[in-house]
Amino acid sequence: MGLAWQQGPLATRTVGHFLVAQPLPERMLFAEPLRRRMRVRYAGQWVADSEDVVLLHEPGRYPVAYFPSSDVLDGHLVADGRATEHRELGRTEWFTALAGDRVTPRAAWQHTGLPEHAAVLRDRVAFAWRAMDAFYEEDERVVGHAADMYHRNDIRQTSRHLVVRAGDRVVAETRRPLVLYESGFAPRWYVPREDVDESALTAADGQTFCPYKGLASYYDIGEHRRAAWSYLSAWPEVARVSGHVSFEPDIVDVRLDGRRLALAPGQKVLPHGIDRGLDPAELHDERNEN
Known part of the structure; x- marks a missing residue:
């Protein structure tokens, strides 16, 4: 997530490496x-x-x-x-x-x-x-x-076949998902609402805040807690995913072209920074101030 955060090139958990003969210092500012x-x-x-x-x-x-x-x-x-x-x-x-x-x-x-x-x-x-x-x-x-x-977000349209199941129930199936490539993260797949069985989704308490995408709302799927999320009003830079639904592959069965997806190492967001944590209240305050 950016240059030094999450899995960026200067982060302590980077997924890449510099092609140099001698090891770099453990920490670089x-x-x-x-x-x-x-x-x-x-x-x-x-x-x-x-x-x-x-x-x-x-x-x-x-x-x-x-x-x-x-x-x-x-x-x-x-x-x-x-x-x-x-x-x-x-x-x-x-x-x-x-x-x-x-x-x-x-x-x-x-x-x-x-x-x-x-x-x-x-x-x-x-x-x-x-x-x-x-x-x-x-x-x-x-x-x-x-x-x-x-830090950047790139969104691409694709015709790949995405199927989401919770047990024997098909929760979503589409051949027109959007894939969001975000710095430091594995791809995330977003399904149009029309291709989701919304009766399977139960709104969950609590929201999270991404400085690059906006406010995320969460859904339970049966006994699977917070198994899906959606940016109902994503920020203009990523507006294409507004209202789409994405699913956690470590909670429900998500298959892309028949291959089951797994949560990539380091995929979960760590909310704490140098002097604060990401707090949805800040976004609400921002809206109130404006």
């Missing part, structure tokens, strides 16, 4: 200019606004945006006297965010003991995602985490 204007909103105020953001990719983490200190509005961050040690980037000092009557401890951090090879992060501040109200690229809100430029 990668920093690059974002080349997008990014803003941070807190307590109804813009507290940072920059076109010079650096994005840090760290193994097993979501990408994190670092703002020049000069692009952070004065008076909103106060050093709280606490420091931690980053294994590669050294001493890290933390800040409390202030605006009006609102006070949020550990809302931002800065690496103050950087080694020379990481000087690109010097005099830069990162904001804890869930401590802020919102992050924006230009005038559009970014939810989940800073956008990973190496």
Whole structure:
């Protein structure tokens, strides 16, 4: 899922490998200019606004945006006297965010003991995602985490034969599924609603949130819990799968051209990043704010 998250090339569980004679370091960090204007909103105020953001990719983490200190509005961050040690980037000092009557401890951090090879992060501040109200690229809100430029979704139409069974019951059968190829994941197969026996689906409690596709709703199939899901209103970038249904091959029998599919290693999403977890409430908050 991107460059350093899930099974990306810099992740600790990557499915690929670099063709080099000597083994690479166990952990590699990668920093690059974002080349997008990014803003941070807190307590109804813009507290940072920059076109010079650096994005840090760290193994097993979501990408994190670092703002020049000069692009952070004065008076909103106060050093709280606490420091931690980053294994590669050294001493890290933390800040409390202030605006009006609102006070949020550990809302931002800065690496103050950087080694020379990481000087690109010097005099830069990162904001804890869930401590802020919102992050924006230009005038559009970014939810989940800073956008990973190496994460993509490609959707292809196919005429392959897909059959889903729960026991002896055929739950879905189609020769027109959509296949979604998402960075760091095995392909996922989406079935048009017209080719699904919807009487087999029972809406399940709880939703999950993908920063790249939107809000997913889940379905039980008989005794099989959360065996299927659907993005009822997928985001524009992946709108083709809106309303389609996908099925978990480790819960029900999913066969493609007669071959039973299995859940690929590392396929399940790990929801926790450097300072937060993916929470559907953030998407609801985004809708309420707009």
